[in-house]
Amino acid sequence: MNAPVSSFTPGMLVESPAARVSAAVACTRLSLRARGDLAPFEAALGLSLDGQIGSRSSSGVLEAMRLGPDEWILHGSKDAAASAVTELAGLYANHPHSLVDVSGREVSFVIEGPRAAELLTIGCPRNIETILPGSGRRTSFDGVTVVLWRDAETSFRMDVWNSFASHLLDLLATGCRELAAEIH
Amino acid sequence: MLLIHCPYCDETLPELEFTYAGEAHIARPENPSEMSDEDWQEFLFMRSNVKGPYHERWRHFHGCGRYFNAVRDTVSDKFLTTYKAGAPRPDLASLTEGLK
Numbered sequence: 029m030n031a032p033v034s035s036f037t038p039g040m041l042v043e044s045p046a047a048r049v050s051a052a053v054a055c056t057r058l059s060l061r062a063r064g065d066l067a068p069f070e071a072a073l074g075l076s077l078d079g080q081i082g083s084r085s086s087s088g089v090l091e092a093m094r095l096g097p098d099e100w101i102l103h104g105s106k107d108a109a110a111s112a113v114t115e116l117a118g119l120y121a122n123h124p125h126s127l128v129d130v131s132g133r134e135v136s137f138v139i140e141g142p143r144a145a146e147l148l149t150i151g152c153p154r155n156i157e158t159i160l161p162g163s164g165r166r167t168s169f170d171g172v173t174v175v176l177w178r179d180a181e182t183s184f185r186m187d188v189w190n191s192f193a194s195h196l197l198d199l200l201a202t203g204c205r206e207l208a209a210e211i212h
Numbered sequence: 213m214l215l216i217h218c219p220y221c222d223e224t225l226p227e228l229e230f231t232y233a234g235e236a237h238i239a240r241p242e243n244p245s246e247m248s249d250e251d252w253q254e255f256l257f258m259r260s261n262v263k264g265p266y267h268e269r270w271r272h273f274h275g276c277g278r279y280f281n282a283v284r285d286t287v288s289d290k291f292l293t294t295y296k297a298g299a300p301r302p303d304l305a306s307l308t309e310g311l312k
């Protein structure tokens with residue numbers, strides 16, 4: 029028997045007065061690895077790549093986070109991603125790089141609510157407060173590598189590989205209930 | 213839990229984000245085909261295993277993904293410094309000065 033691949037219908041999965049977890053609408057995800065002069069890539073994508081690790085930039089249709097010194101993850105619509113692929117293909121001869129569509133690899137949970145940041149502490153060893161709103165990080169949640177986007181003080185997105193998604197959702201659901209039980 | 217400074221992220225983060233990767237500054241043989249069995253044994257298996265400041269590799273696995281080097285005191289478990297892969301060995305005397 030094959031275990032079903034995690035495919036969540038976009039919408040609310042867990043809800044408590046402390047925090048809510050929902051499945052985000054599917055997007056196209058591109059993994060970019062590049063070194064050296066970033067300017068041609070920035071021009072082609074219409075966003076900035078040169079910030080600190082964890083910094084983000086958006087072109088309006090495509091959103092990027094720097095994951096490492098030579099690694100970025102890009103999220104966008106199917107059309108935005110397709111045009112990014114075309115644009116970067118034109119750079120390849122003079123600026124060798126790797127651009128891979130990893131859309132099928134992950135799902136994103138939206139985690140929000142008054143105690144969303146506290147909910148993340150049940151799985152993240154790092155201090156969530158060091159991830160400022162508008163930035164993000166690749167980090168660990170219960171031993172699983174995840175990418176966290178902090179969209180606002182109490183609003184996060186977590187990109188999770190499919191095979192870990194149901195486990196992490198169970199953990200988040202438990203955390204939501206536990207935090208809500210403390211509210212009287 | 214140990215806190216480890218990643219020289220690429222420039223952040224000090226919990227050990228759980230990192231994985232250990234053995235002794236640092238072990239150069240690969242320049243001419244592998246000229247190596248004797250004894251040379252290979254030395255390269256592959258023999259490590260200095262020092263008691264005190266030890267140069268070792270770590271990887272920021274759940275983070276930027278990069279390997280880097282560290283000097284850790286194997287007695288106290290204290291990190292004396294971390295530095296980017298490819299950077300020269302830091303001067304031990306200046307690192308341990310503050311500890312005396």
Ligand SMILES: [Zn+2]
Nearest residue numbers: 218221272276
């Ligand atoms: Zn790092």
